[in-house]
Amino acid sequence: MAVAIVVAAGRGERLGHDRPKALVPLLGRPLLAWSLEALIGVTSLRRIVVVLPDGEPLPDDPAAWGLGPTSWTAPDGSARVVGVGGGRERSHSVRAGLAATGEGPPDEPVLVHDGARPLVTAALIAACLAGVRDGADAAIAAAAVTDTVKQARPADPSGALPRVDRTLDRSLLWAVQTPQVFRRDVLARALAEPDEVLAAATDDASLVEAAGGDVRLVAAPRSNLKVTLPEDLRLAELLLGDRDRSR
Ligand SMILES: Nc1ccn([C@@H]2O[C@H](COP(=O)(O)OP(=O)(O)OP(=O)(O)O)[C@@H](O)[C@H]2O)c(=O)n1
Numbered sequence: 001m002a003v004a005i006v007v008a009a010g011r012g013e014r015l016g017h018d019r020p021k022a023l024v025p026l027l028g029r030p031l032l033a034w035s036l037e038a039l040i041g042v043t044s045l046r047r048i049v050v051v052l053p054d055g056e057p058l059p060d061d062p063a064a065w066g067l068g069p070t071s072w073t074a075p076d077g078s079a080r081v082v083g084v085g086g087g088r089e090r091s092h093s094v095r096a097g098l099a100a101t102g103e104g105p106p107d108e109p110v111l112v113h114d115g116a117r118p119l120v121t122a123a124l125i126a127a128c129l130a131g132v133r134d135g136a137d138a139a140i141a142a143a144a145v146t147d148t149v150k151q152a153r154p155a156d157p158s159g160a161l162p163r164v165d166r167t168l169d170r171s172l173l174w175a176v177q178t179p180q181v182f183r184r185d186v187l188a189r190a191l192a193e194p195d196e197v198l199a200a201a202t203d204d205a206s207l208v209e210a211a212g213g214d215v216r217l218v219a220a221p222r223s224n225l226k227v228t229l230p231e232d233l234r235l236a237e238l239l240l241g242d243r244d245r246s247r
């Protein structure tokens with residue numbers, strides 16, 4: 001068995017909507033509901049913690065988010081999906097989510113997913129869960145880079161265009177996504193770092209890498225995009241629409 005943490009407590013400033021990003025409508029239900037539905041369908045996830053903006057509770061009725069009536073409940077009638085308030089930065093929200101998963105064995109897989117990634121599939125979730133094996137401390141979704149990537153000098157305060165320093169070897173580069181799955185003891189140790197260390201981490205795997213952890217990459221499609229900017233919301237609508245039409 002395993003547990004999942006869906007981080008959805010961000011403000012969504014780059015999206016610029018009138019409400020927290022997780023609750024922005026996408027094809028008739030909150031953005032968050034799409035990935036939450038995919039996770040709920042993975043029966044090996046015994047508990048799913050949804051990390052929400054303060055003051056945004058998990059609705060009593062899943063139908064409020066366009067989800068089935070038993071979505072919050074385990075087969076034995078216990079609460080399987082629970083809500084918790086987030087923190088100042090993403091990693092702080094992950095820490096709050098981990099605390100809300102309760103106790104578990106040190107080698108229990110803990111899956112962390114961005115609620116801002118609505119196109120995650122059951123297959124990718126399963127592949128990331130399966131990736132924490134053979135001594136790996138973590139397994140994270142990532143897409144091969146298809147553009148040429150260059151490293152530039154810091155932007156010049158004069159407003160001059162940034163100057164290229166070097167072209168990076170694209171064959172060694174990956175665009176990292178979520179899910180990111182960790183051994184429970186490894187993630188707990190990583191999240192025990194000081195607040196400012198967590199605040200500087202843009203993903204959880206980087207905290208594990210900094211501690212010398214063995215982090216493996218799971219090939220993921222570019223369609224597992226993160227809704228960050230307004231055009232990403234339109235892309236997600238188109239991709240979800242295509243997926244529904246192909247079923
Ligand atoms: N304090 C935070 C910040 C982010 N997140 C979550 O982490 C994921 C990735 O973060 P991002 O896309 O940056 O979301 P926001 O922080 O909301 O976006 P912005 O930076 O544009 O405000 C999102 O699902 C977001 O809700 C979170 O749970 N708690």
Ligand SMILES: C[C@](O)(CO)[C@H](O)COP(=O)(O)O
Binds near residue numbers: 178204
């Ligand atoms: C965790 C993540 O989605 C991996 O690509 C990404 O780092 C989140 O970045 P954000 O700025 O918090 O959206």
